[in-house]
Amino acid sequence: VNNPLNNGANIILDVVEALDNDRVINDEEQFTIQMDVKNFKPEEINVSVDKGDNCVTIQAIHNEKRGDYCYSSRSFVKKYAIPVNLIE
Template identity: 40%
Template sequence: MSVFRYNPRDYFYTSPMERFIVNLLDNTFDDRYRPLQSVAPYWLNQPVLNECNIGNALGEVINEKDKFAIQVDVSHFHPKELSVSVRDRELSIEGHHKERNDHSGHGSIERHFVRKYVMPEEVQTDTIESHLSDKGVLTICATKTMIGLPAARNIPIRASPKEPEAGEKSASNGTGQ
């Protein structure tokens, strides 16, 4: 049993230095020829971006029969830098953060985002509330009305009168015929 990886091209490279260079180049360019593993953008696989919470940046929408809620990670923003507004059926969440690093004004950091969601017609816009958790998750929720669905009710069953049979009709006439 061999401890080394078998490569059929090693037969042609006799010196250890040639094998080392070929293996180094193969390992360097392996990523170009790997099969497509997911539909995620290529930049999501970068080690630096793995620390960012990009998966929840768009938010999570909860649409149940009695409530509508949205959860968005806004941990890089202070509450005063966030705004939530409703216009017609459109819910808008906006965050804007700006800071300067030094007194000369040469360095600055700025973050800005806008998320817009179209709410279902059943959402009561006057019941919308927002809450920011200590971990930086903004939750916006509202109750829904039951439009188009009538309240449950009992339907009475009426019995129809029993029809007399053919022989009973003549007896009920009283003529006896």
């Protein structure tokens, strides 16, 4: 049976995986998170460290109003575990 929804779900999954191209570098010299945030202004990005959960949270929110009836918004929240060797 040909189910177009199955193909659509696979296509969506492929797109989501392609968008998530973050790079985490964790070695003896550095712990670095690299991600594409070109669609956000610096003031729209928040980076916080939660010592209770031992994680870094990166959050970005962009809201835009165009005219009286058009409004767009995009956002993301990503959490990364802090490597054990960095936890004091």
